[in-house]
Amino acid sequence: MGQERVLYGYWRSSAAYRVRIALNLKGLPYESRAVHLVNNGGEQHAPDFIALNPQELVPCLIDDGHVLTQSMAIIEYLDETHPVPALLPANPEGRARVRALAQVVGCDVHPLGNLRVLQYLVSEFGLDESAKGVWSRHWIGEGLRALETMLSGHVATGRFCHGDSPTLADACLVPQLYNAIRWKLPLDDYPTIARIYEACQSLEAFRRAAPEVQADAPKES
16 A cells, blocks of 8 residues: 655755655655656656646645645645644744745745746747856845845744744745755855754754755766
């Protein structure tokens, strides 16, 4: 009998990375199934996967027969069905702050650097690798500047984005920092973010979610 919880993702997908973090923080076992976003024209466009997610995007979580899409919705579902440890604060103002921090990444920054957006910029406007880097660093930098201001000096910021336990905000921040490092964006102007990133990386739940340790990540020769 197979596992009841299956995560369809891609090793370098930021959105899938967020969900892996959340599953690990909650100690929930799951089976990973890779959907390669580039090979064979993109496996997310295969009919079998479209039947699961008509958006043709990862992640997609199958949990006890329920098909769940959109990383933020998946993480909040996990928080509601497995409330300990909580990834959202107990009070309304705290939840609003954590959601706002998460949405800076999930709604404003990440979509502009999504693979399909970068592919469109290449195919329709002829961007080369150098230009893609300029584009990516610009929009990641815009988001990190806002996040640094929102986090630095705020009374609710602790070891992590909100208090001393990781939340939805940290699950979104870490994959975006991975992208920033990948695109060689200097982090000197974001000391609070860098500190929180290091605190997250000290936790096994974050380390086990890292792209490089996923089964579908390219293996070094």
